[in-house]
Amino acid sequence: MTQSSNRVDLNPTSTISGFEVRPGRPLPFGVTAVANGLNFSIFTSSGTSCTLVLFRLGEKIPYAEISIPESFRVGNVYSIIVFGLDIETLEYGYRIDGPNSFSSGHSFDHSKILMDPYARLISGRDFWASDPDWSDIYPYRSRVPLDDFDWGNDKQLEIPPEDLIIYELHIRGYTVSTTSESKYPGTYAGLVEKIPYLKALGINAVELMPIFEFDEYENSRDHPETGEKLYNFWGYSTLGFFAPKAAFASTGTIGMQVDEFKQLVKSFHSAGIEVILDVVFNHTAEGNEQGPVLSFKGLDNKVYYMLTPEGYYFNFSGTGNTLNCNNPIVRNLVLDCLRYWVAEYHIDGFRFDLAAILGRDPLGYPLSNPPLLESLAFDPILSKAKLIAEAWDAGGLYQVGTFPAFGRWGEWNGKYRDCVRRFLKGDEGMVGELAQRVQGSPDLYEASGRSPATSVNFITCHDGFTLNDLVSYNDKHNDANGEFNRDGGNDNYSWNCGVEGVSGNPDILQFRIRQMQNALSILMMSRGVPMLLMGDEFARTQGGNNNAYCLDSPISWVDWSLIQSNQELWSFTQALISLRNLHPALRVNSFSDSGSKLLGLASSSFHGSIPYQPDWSNSSKQLAWLFSCDIDIDQSCESDAVYVITNMSQFASWFDLPQLPESKTWSIAINTGDRASPFAKNSGSPFTNSGLLAGEHSVIILTT
Amino acid sequence: MSSLSFLEKTYLNWSVLSVDGQIDSKTVGEFKEALDQKLLTSKCLAIDLTLVRFMSSAGLRALLVLHHQTSSQGLSLVFVGINEDIQDVMRVTGFHQHFTLVSSLDELQPAVQ
Known part of the structure; x- marks a missing residue:
């Protein structure tokens, strides 16, 4: 007999349904392994009884139901320790009884078996797109993992935010194509195979589109014309906040x-790359009044969801329901969840989908100091994790620049995206705003004491056109989504460069490549945190589809053969990233930096054809900026300066260069107008002329 | 009721335990028991899993526990003949890095004691 089983508090006190049990510990919620047993703990504020339901792995019918005695309830928490369970083959759920009336907001139903909201392992969708058994009485099943992974010395990387270069990707879409030549296509292990590639590209953070367990069959349907099966491919609809998606694992079928x-x-950490998760707390997979009862609805509908006074689900997420994030119970769930991913999975940061919802009160009104956002900002376990908000929601709340940040939160900068897109296509009236955007958007963040790295700068992300499509299509082409091209945004600010879509015209194709180079150049030469979308570095296309959320097809998959056909763009992107990493002036994370005293240059300054004389007029389509700083290296001070000339007009223009001290000269690192050699292969050749011609629709980058 | 069968022999100076069957939560108990017995009498332990077609998470974890036991006692441990599917699982879940694997007994060199 082990020492621990000699302890009185670890022995059964009674037998229920043939199982030895004792009163459990109410915290932590979920299931915790204790000596010889498992501690189950579940919250319900209005439920009147709770039954623990036990299945053997994959069996249709439960093998046991243990009615938890009222004497085991502490406050609103039922907890029980059950002895002698086989952790590896156990699936469990709960039945909760209680009131059920639409007008009261309660929907308890003892006939439903409910998933544990704290389930850390979920079975039921173990193999991607394997047709489910629709008659299953318990389709998504809670399981219990062991927390015995050998991390060695691994820890969060804690890369300073201003040094990050983020790469957004979808686990399945990234490697499932045969062109990926992956041993484990479409899985976590498949992504690990790509680490050398990502390392060579130079990025240092991956942002993974949702990996919390979701059901690809949620709202699945057949395309009305082609009959193709359409899935919940992206996965922005969470089933289990604590569980990684099984079907994204090559080992998901064995749990x-x-x-x-x-x-x-x-593996990513050992390669120096951070892992950021795209997390979806704004809604769940239970949908609206017509949606299924899977977990929260049957556990405590009124607590977990925002309900109208009549009992309907508020729909600020655009997907049927809205999680009641500023209810203290839900707030704790979110906090527990993020702490778990940081402590147990060493996750480096989170990007919060439709994060503006997290700042709404239970009736949907925006709060000035949302307790959830404050809790996350000051949490001791999350203190080194990046917190990045998608600072808007589907209910019309747009908070880019005003998201309640508590000094901690970064933002996906949608204004950066729109401004740079419009400038690239040659819209008038953009240079003033562009000057703000490339500095890290001080107009949005400086007054509230935030820094340039608050701004996650991006031109493309999963939502919308890929970079190649941005320069190849004026309009979305979403027919494959089966919604008659009605879905997806219309405010793309894209330009097809002369022909809509595929073109055989070499001039147009070359021009598109240049426009992509221009876009990437501006992105990498901006202060803030740049984010790339998977495959943009080799001109990935979705054929003009700007909302491939439901497509598990070559449209949404990365086609790795493009890396050969677009080698020039790939090498260019790599050179740009390398350039960014070399130049601290691009990564200054203060709006009040004093610039370079050694060079006599301000931290940032703006220029036109004549230095220090930018053309701010409405018709201007040109802007040059100079970033500089001094840095201490090994007790000596060195200077850095980067000069970026952008000309998005239809005409070439002469640009005189700002003067440097005599000991310094400019070198051309990038010139997208130079078809044969858009980037310097070595450190750049010294440039002694007083100025240079910037071609139409081109970007030139010079460094000291 | 599934069960495992075991065969013990000596190869060079290795004490070999050959296992036949499926190692999962149902059989892992007897697997562990057999391993514990071997640990009492062997300094150089080779576990031959050539005839094991499937190993669940519980089986892999039993191997990991054995690895830690042998490491802490200064014993030699090698796994023999683990099939490619199981090796794949070990690779992608991180178990692989801890173990010394050979494909057959023929590859074994005399253990340094």
Whole structure:
């Protein structure tokens, strides 16, 4: 007999339904392994009884139901320790009884078996797009993983935010194509195989589109014309906040997704790359009044969801329901969840989908000091994790620049995206705003004491056109989504460069490449945190589809053969990233930096054809900026300066260069107008002329 | 009721335990028991898993525990003949890095004691 089982508090006190049990510990919620048993703990504020339902792995019918005695309830928490369970083959759920009336907002139903909201392992969708058994009485099943992964010395990388270069990707879409030549296509392990590639590209953070367990069959349907099966491919609809998606694991069919995902994080960390998760707390997979009862609805509908006074679900997420994030119970759930991913999975940061919802009160009104956002900002376990908000929601709340940040939160800068897109296509009236955007958007963030790295700068992301499509299509082409091209945004600010879509015209194709180079150049030469979309570095296309959320097809998959056909763009992107990493002037993370005293230059300054004389007129389509700083290296001070000339007009223009001290000269690092050699292969050749001609629609980058 | 069968022999100076069957939560108990017995008498332990077609998470974890036991006692441990599917699982879940694997007994060199 082990020492621990000699303890009185670890022995059964009674037998229920043939199982030895004792009163459990109410915290932590979920299931915790204790000596010889498992501690189950579940919250319900209005439920009147709770039954623990036990299944053997994959069996249709439960093998046991244990009615938890009222004497085991503490406050609103039922907890029980059950002895002698086999952790590896156990699936469990709950039945909760209680009131059920639409007008009261309660929807308890003892006939439903509910998933544990704290389930850390979920079975039921173990193999991607394997047709489910629709008659299953318990389709998504809570399981219990072991937290025994050997992390060695691994920890969060804690890369300073201003040094990050983020790469957004979808686990399945990234490697499932045969062109990826992956041993483990479409999985966590498949992504690990790509680490050398990502390392060579130079990025130092991956942002993974949702990996919390979701159901690809949620709202799945057949395309009305082609009959193609359409899925919930992106996964922005969470089933389990604590569980990695099983079907994204090559080992999901044997329930080892926890280990496989941890191995992914560990592998990325050993390559110096952070792992950021795209998390969806604004709604769940339970939908609206017509949606299924899977967990929260049957556990405590009124607590977990925002309901109208009549009992309907508020729909600020645009997907049916809205999680009641500023209810203290839900707030704790979110906090527990993020702490778990940081502590147990070593996750480096989070990007919060439709984060503006997290700042709404239970009736949907925006709060000035949302307690959830404050809790996350000051949490001791999350203190080194990046917190990045998508600072808007589908209910019309747009908070880019005003998101309640508590000194901690970064933002996806949608204004950066729109401004740069419009400038690139040659819209008038953009240079004034562009000057703000490339500095890290001081107009949005400086007054509230935030820094340039608050701004996650991006031109493309999963939502919308890829970079290639941005320069190849004026309009969206979403027919494959089966919604008659009605879905997806219309405010793309894109320009097809002369012909809509595929073109055989070499001049147009060359021009598109140049426009992509221009876009990437502006992105990498901006202060703030640049974010790339998977495959943009080799001109990935979705054929003009700007909302491929439901497509599990070559449209949404990365086609790795493009890396050969677009080698020039790939090398260019790599050179740009390398340039950014070399030049601290691009990564200054203060709006009040004093610039370079050694060079006699301000931290940032703006220029036109004549230095220090930018053309701010409405018709101007040109802007040059000079970033500089001094840095201390090994007790000596060195200077850095980068000069960026952007000309998006239809005409070439002469630009005189700002003067440097005599000991310094400019070198051309990038010239997208130079078809044969858009980037310097070595350190750049010294440039002694007083100025240079910037071609139409081109970007020139000079460094000291 | 599934069960495992075991065969013990000596190869060079290795004490070999050959296992036949499926190692999962149902059989992992007897697997661990057999390993514990071997640990009492062997300094150089080779676990031959050539005839093991499937190993669940519980089986892999039993191997990991054995690895830690042998490391802490200064014993030699090698796994023999683990099939490619199981090796794949070990690779992608991080178990692989801890173990010494050979494809057959023929590859074994005399252990340094």
